[in-house]
Amino acid sequence: QKEVEQDPGPLSVPEGAIVSLNCTYSNSAFQYFMWYRQYSRKGPELLMYTYSSGNKEDGRFTAQVDKSSKYISLFIRDSQPSDSATYLCAMTHSWGKLQFGAGTQVVVTP
Amino acid sequence: DSGVTQTPKHLITATGQRVTLRCSPRSGDLSVYWYQQSLDQGLQFLIQYYNGEERAKGNILERFSAQQFPDLHSELNLSSLELGDSALYFCASGQTNEQFFGPGTRLTVL
Numbered sequence: 001q002k003e004v005e006q007d008p009g010p011l012s013v014p015e016g017a018i019v020s021l022n023c024t025y026s027n028s029a030f031q032y033f034m035w036y037r038q039y040s041r042k043g044p045e046l047l048m049y050t051y052s053s054g055n056k057e058d059g060r061f062t063a064q065v066d067k068s069s070k071y072i073s074l075f076i077r078d079s080q081p082s083d084s085a086t087y088l089c090a091m092t093h094s095w096g097k098l099q100f101g102a103g104t105q106v107v108v109t110p
Numbered sequence: 111d112s113g114v115t116q117t118p119k120h121l122i123t124a125t126g127q128r129v130t131l132r133c134s135p136r137s138g139d140l141s142v143y144w145y146q147q148s149l150d151q152g153l154q155f156l157i158q159y160y161n162g163e164e165r166a167k168g169n170i171l172e173r174f175s176a177q178q179f180p181d182l183h184s185e186l187n188l189s190s191l192e193l194g195d196s197a198l199y200f201c202a203s204g205q206t207n208e209q210f211f212g213p214g215t216r217l218t219v220l
Contacts, residue, residue: 049207098209
């Protein structure tokens with residue numbers, strides 16, 4: 001079993017809809033939780049990171065962490081075609097070693 | 111632009127050969143992280159260097175090695191290449207929970 005599970009999608013939504021992404025994990029030692037966005041053949045770009053359970057908002061993006069359920073989510077409001085990309089969750093419990101999910105491909109259709 | 115540079119962008123070589131990938135971190139960042147991204151394995155952490163010293167190690171093969179030089183640039187050396195080593199190789203710099211990725215080197219082993 002992988003330490004981090006993420007549905008690979010693809011997830012197709014109409015423009016303006018809310019995109020809901022999630023990851024589950026098995027290692028309770030994970031402390032930092034991150035979401036990256038990766039456009040095709042480009043390097044991943046950090047969107048948000050959180051440390052504790054709860055919500056964190058940044059513009060159209062909201063990250064949620066539920067450590068008791070070992071579950072993290074990313075919501076994208078008012079989705080745009082430019083949000084079409086692969087979204088990767090990542091987490092870590094020790095110095096430097098990020099554990100990534102498989103990534104979810106999101107397609108926002110005009 | 112993340113501020114992390116990688117060269118070359120593309121590399122095509124034959125099985126059994128050796129290649130060197132180069133990475134320059136963002137100005138002021140002491141840490142460099144190396145990742146491998148393939149279709150079947152996803153984004154996998156290989157190794158981290160901090161100010162010239164190896165800090166963390168992931169699933170890096172013995173055929174692979176890395177180093178970080180006094181000017182903080184890093185090189186990833188891949189030897190005795192196999193077909194399965196074909197992948198995108200990324201380096202990143204920054205803090206553990208806030209890593210900035212370079213554009214990657216696409217390695218094709220024929």
